[in-house]
Amino acid sequence: MKPGKGEPSPDICAQCSVAVGPREGRLVAVPDSSFISPLTPRLDGKRLLLVCSPEHAHAMHGAYQRRPFVEEELWDGKLTRALRGMNLDEWPTGVTVEALAQASGLTPEQVERAVQWSLRRWQGLQP
Numbered sequence: 001m002k003p004g005k006g007e008p009s010p011d012i013c014a015q016c017s018v019a020v021g022p023r024e025g026r027l028v029a030v031p032d033s034s035f036i037s038p039l040t041p042r043l044d045g046k047r048l049l050l051v052c053s054p055e056h057a058h059a060m061h062g063a064y065q066r067r068p069f070v071e072e073e074l075w076d077g078k079l080t081r082a083l084r085g086m087n088l089d090e091w092p093t094g095v096t097v098e099a100l101a102q103a104s105g106l107t108p109e110q111v112e113r114a115v116q117w118s119l120r121r122w123q124g125l126q127p
Helices: 054-065 071-084 097-104 108-122
Strands: 026-031 046-051
Touching: 026 054, 046 054, 071 097, 071 108, 097 108
Parallel strands: none
Antiparallel strands: 026 046
16 A cells, blocks of 8 residues: 555565554664664664564574674775775875774774775675
8 A cells, every 4th residue: 555645655574575664663783794884883783674573573683693794894894984084185195004993993903804805805705
């Protein structure tokens, strides 16, 4: 059924794809190293999913718990967000590890590991 004028469109349950109205659903935070929040860094690595029931919340949480959580992937996303906020014209010879660490909130070691992970990924050595 199509919502009437002025009514919000229903979203769908991440588990079963049933339409979930604005007051019917619940959000569940699941671990996901590929998720970087555009506005709230403390939510990095925690994907919010809409579900229709406590049972589906439990099922989705279990499904994401079985997925690998790759720290370097999370750090790579944090670096990407930091680079988007930097004026790279100020770094004509390249951004330093220390500057990236400061801009991203990571340690220099985490920056280096994230860069190596990203390079291996682009070279096709890991999924």
